[in-house]
Amino acid sequence: MKESPLSTREREKFEAQYSEIATLAGGLAHEIKNPLSTMSLNLELLTEDLDSLDVPAKHRMLKKVESVQQECKHLQEILDAFLQFARVGKLALSKANLNDLVSDFIDFFRPQAREANIEISPHFDADLPTIQVDKSLLRQVLMNLALNVVQAMPDGGLIELQTYHKDGMVYLDMIDNGKGIDENVKARMFDAFFSTKSGGSGLGLPTVKKIIDTHQGTIECESEPGRGTRFTIAFPVC
Structure with missing residues (x-):
């Protein structure tokens, strides 16, 4: 198109x-x-x-x-x-099904998750429309988010990956049952060079947001301390 x-x-x-x-x-x-x-x-x-x-x-x-x-x-x-x-800014766009990209990432990331005692549970919308995406940058988004999730669950846990679509957008939810994020951190988590980790660059999540923005998409975070975290990414249908 x-x-x-x-x-x-x-x-x-x-x-x-x-x-x-x-x-x-x-x-x-x-x-x-x-x-x-x-x-x-x-x-x-x-x-x-x-x-x-x-x-x-x-x-x-x-x-x-x-x-x-x-x-x-x-x-x-x-x-x-x-x-x-x-x-980030110059995209190599191609049509893709988000289910396929997420599934490929799960296959790649599962050994690392298993080592951290983390289970991955995918739930895919079978009728997902295609999107225009830079596949390499999307892999970077998924990796950065997954690594944040692993750090939030030092004793292991569960990652749920859900895809769905509505109102001309394709969505991916990444949900964990980790320690959660307080409001002060959540308000600044996408700010460049902000980090709560010792030795962290503070550029992982800002890079994620920049990639999503460049795709004209959105990213949101819902979280409470002790109740886990949900990242929701949305891309326009092509």
């Missing part, structure tokens, strides 16, 4: 909005990654040198170097998350 003029204008607006920041992010990444890689390599060489020494302080020196290596790794993760966030 041919896109409507409004749909085209909206997509062009998103692409123009994010293209400049993506260019700046790419330059920033280049400037940071080169010295960071050099630092990491030299730390590895330093570790090898220290390991060959036979001095009383060797263990203490190695621990300090390992601490710096961990910080370099953390910086790399933050940088990668920022680049992922900044580059």
Whole structure:
């Protein structure tokens, strides 16, 4: 189906909005990654040198170097998350059935869920209309949401994935029976760099929202502490 003029204008607006920041992010990444890689390599060489020494302080020196290596790794993760966030905007759209995409993701994610003692229960609408979606970015959305769910259920639990459609939109609910989210966190969860996790980049859920927005979709969260969480994503029918 041919896109409507409004749909085209909206997509062009998103692409123009994010293209400049993506260019700046790419330059920033280049400037940071080169010295960071050099630092990491030299730390590895330093570790090898220290390991060959036979001095009383060797263990203490190695621990300090390992601490710096961990910080370099953390910086790399933050940088990668920022680049992922900044580059969202240009879509490779194709027609797809959301059931198929979610089913493929479940097959991919199930071993990780099983390791975390989490059961996945899908409930799919058999008559789901097709949508226009960037399949790679949707996989990123599902992964980010699923990882948040796993962190909300450290002792295991249940994830329900439900698809349905109404009023020209296709919906996906991801529901968990985890610890839930309080109102203060829920109000800021899609803000860039906001995180309640030690060492978190604060860009996982903002990236999810940015991807959904770029698809002209919506994402909502319902949650109460101790009562689990429901994320609802909606995409326009094509």
